[in-house]
Amino acid sequence: MKAFGKILGLFILGLLLIIVALGFALTHLFDPNDYKDEIRKLVRDRAHVELTLNGDIGWSLFPWLGLELHDASVATLTEPSKPFADLQMLGLSVRVLPLLRKEVQMSDVRVEGLNLMLTRDENGHGNWEDIGKVPAAAANPAQPPVAQTSPDTAPDAAAAKPDKAWQPLKLDIDSLTVNNARIDFNDVQKARQFTAESIQLSTGPVHNATDIPVKLTAFLSTNQPVIRTKTELTGKLRFDRALKRYQFDDMRFSGEAAGDPLQGKTLTFSAQGQLLADLSANVAEWTNLKFSANQLRALGELHVRDLDKAPQLSGGISIAQFNLREFLDSVGQTAPTLGDNSLTRLEMVSRIAATQNSVSLDDLTLRLDDSTFTGRVAVDDFAKQSLRLKLKADTFDADRYRPPQSEQAKAAGAARKTEVQGNEAEAMAASGTSPLPNQPTQVAWSDTKLLPLERMRKLDVDADLNFGKLTVEKLAIQNAALKTSALDGIITVDSLRGDLYNGNFEVKGNLDVRPEVPLASVQTHIAKVPVERFIQSQGTTPPLRGLLNLNSDVTAKGNSEKALVESLNGTASFALNDGVLVNANLEQQLCRGISVLNRKTLSGDPRGKDTPFQQLNGNLTFRNGVASNPDLKVRTPGLTVNGDGDIDLRVLGMNYRVGVIIEGDKSDMPDPACEVNPRFVGIEWPILCRGPLELGAKACRLDNEGLGKVAAKLATDRIGDKIDEKLGDKVSPELKDAIKGLFKR
Structure with a gap:
């Protein structure tokens, strides 16, 4: 038995030496660079893309199936002279024996200098849409089309074979590294360009259902408008392909943006949280959400359901108090032309719900300067801009948010004030002797x-507003309430009412903005x-x-x-x-x-x-x-x-x-x-x-003229009294009236 075991051991050792010798011979005596044309033809016939190999191909066989490609490019068969992707180097190696068990075990995967060039032409056709397609001109008319086998015409033997459940490949990669990659997107039809350059991606070991450290950096830019952004993404990626469940824990996306919309200013932003997408349940969520943009700070959580149908979002958001006027200035935007003491404090807490066509803020608490609003704000239909408001405020000073008086109005007011003062100086009301x-x-x-008439003609608004105290034109209105609606160019005030200094008022009306006037x-x-x-x-x-x-x-x-x-x-x-x-x-x-x-x-x-x-x-x-x-x-x-x-x-x-x-x-x-x-x-x-x-x-x-008439009437009346006194009953009433008439004017 000992001799048999020794012989078996020597046989196995010899077999391994033979395998190693064969691997050495294949890798050293067989050069894949001699078969570039065959490789190109194989890729063209099977993958229907044009592969260009300008550099050398390096490879190894056992125990790692290794491959290195240098200076390679890929193009569609429609435009073989215009590559949509090229790279400087791709290096990877795969263990041979695990492949037989549908397991992919890789060492470090490295990609150097990848360029991806995507173009949409003036007709709206993207070059990526031709990937894997055979041009119509390349089809051989003499070759009969390959017959397609349908389940109804399949051979009995094939039909008798039971279907096997699909088993996903098991990935096992030591690390993935992408250096100096670039993506260009050019939309000729809309003259828009998007670029992601200096892309750096590095990961830890990639295994199914385990945490994978990820770090991605890139510079992003667009031309409409001109914006350039430096970004960094870090976190721990975890996926389970069998369960179709994907997580990104401890995610942090941060960066800086500059460009034309920012007017020379810089926007520093950051987003953090835990991301989850469960495709089997068709749900996704973003928990422990933290967001910042310059002075703006927000917390919250978002949940999305029905990913396979019409996605619906729900969640909550909280924005810490910040100075809106300063924030707008920090991002190169001009604050609305309102009072100087407005938009200095803003904070918000609300539940949020949204679909593809609507969004609503429920259980809203909004603090603006010295006012607190509670209630609901919603847009029921984005296309129709259907705004719905139901808000209650403790106090609101509308005068604080009025735009400053125009120069023309100031000049007119000054001229009128001068005129009034001149008249008042001459009035001398107390004595009443002046003209x-x-x-x-x-x-x-x-x-x-x-009024902005064009915007108002498109309004679809239904508002119900209540104020504990509302100040308008310096009038302090208590318990003010406004119910108004706008649709198809007609703005209706169903009721505007309130208490005003122990009195009350109510206003109703409508405004038709459809005509030019x-x-x-x-x-x-x-x-x-x-x-x-x-x-x-x-x-x-x-x-x-x-x-x-x-x-x-x-x-x-x-x-x-x-x-x-x-x-x-x-x-x-x-x-x-x-x-x-x-x-x-x-x-x-x-x-x-x-x-x-x-x-x-x-x-x-x-x-x-x-x-x-x-x-x-x-x-x-x-x-x-x-x-x-x-x-x-x-x-x-x-x-x-x-x-x-x-x-x-x-x-x-x-x-x-x-x-x-x-x-x-x-x-x-x-x-x-x-x-x-x-x-x-x-x-x-x-x-x-x-x-x-x-x-x-x-x-x-x-009225001196009128006073003269009064005096004349009094004199006449006095003469009449004297006539009555002197004549008494000596003459008839008719004669006395005739005598009095002689003294009337």
Whole structure:
């Protein structure tokens, strides 16, 4: 037995020596470079690509099947002279015996200088689409087509063989290294180019269901727009081909970008997390997501399902507080032309859901500057830009986000202010002895375009907004609510309501932006709102105070303040309760007129600088920016005022004729010179008001011409009284009337 074992051992040793000798002979006596033409023909016939081998082929046989290719290129048979890929060197080696068990065991795989050139021509055809295809011109018409065997015509023997389940190859690679690779994509049709260059890829051992360290770096660039990006990707890749499960743990993708859109600035970005794709379950996810871009920092997680159908994304995202204005500047973008103190603080937390056609932010909490919004924002259809908003805010100052006033508007405002100040200096409202101020001529409104009509015509919006406190035009609105919609060029305000300084208001209307000149229709209801707040919001001193009640229905057209005011038409009714004319003592001016009639001098100073009134009401008719008010009614203690005039909203000017009916001096100690004679009761004393609306009662004067008529009437009445006194019942009433008529003018 010992001798047999020794002989068997010597036999095996001899066999191994023979195998090694054969391998040495094949690798040293057989040179594959002598068969380049045969290799090219084999590749052309089987793989249907054109292989060019300009360098040497190195190889080994056993125990590693090794191969090295140098200076090789591959082209399609359609364009064999235009390679779509070339490389400087490809080196790999595979163990021979594991191949028999469908196992691929490789040593280090190295790729040097790979260039991949992809082109889409002017017809939209890509050169990669011809890979593996035989050109029609290359087909041999004399050769009959190869008959295709279908399952129905297959031989019985073949049909009897049972199908074997597909078994994936088992990969076992010590490492993979790619150095200095480059990918070029050129779209001739769209004149776009994309380049990935200086690609460096290195991995650890590549095994199924094990962690594989990966590092990839590259420089990316595009020409539309011109952007160049330095990138690095690291992590641990794990795959299970049988389960179709792929993971990328501890992933970090980072880099820097520069180019035309960044206007000379640099964007530094980073994305981290754990990636998973389970193709058997058709799901994918990105957990422990961390993202940064300059000052911007975000956390979250994303999940995708139905990868094989219509993918649906869900997850959550949290953006830490950052200065949006500074961030935009850091990436070369100009912040919107809003107030200087806006967009300085922004942070957000939300759930996110998306499909190929929609996206929504649910359970949203958005903090913008000093405001906090909660609710939902969604785009239901990207193609139609269907925006849906349901938000609630604690406080929001809309004035903070208004664009600065244009230079033209500033110039117009300055000119008008100068005009008003000049009139006010001449008014001397307290004494009332100066002439009436001139009617203003400067336009009070800007002709700057207000609305982006083209964008608004495409709007599809449904919004429901609520504010604890909303500031608009310096008006602090409590419990404000807005419900509005926009579709097919028509913007509808279903309701805009709120509480305003212990009063309330509601506005409804619509805006039709389909025509070149947009059309607006507005209905307004205001109840018990302090009117001085409206006037203060325009930056002027209120000439009166009181609680305003207003109902209006107006229309206008245009795309600027000036055009809208000049085309204003409609009706309104108003009432002002518990009002006060500020810095204007109308009673004192009337006393001066009465003292003239009494031929006495006022003995005391005015008792107050304001004129209170218990009610002010009337109706307005708007015609092309001019409001006609034929029935102004004002009631103050002891006085009733009737007014008839116009307010020219185009220049914020007024022109009124006011009649004051004296009901009697109600004070405890009346001025003797102003003591009302019983014959003055019921007389309508005339007053004219003309000038800038801001002056209020300062622009009012006693109507001397009308006062003369009043004096004549009083004289006539006094003569009539004397006639009655003298004649008594001595003559008939007809004769007394005839005698009185002789004294009437």
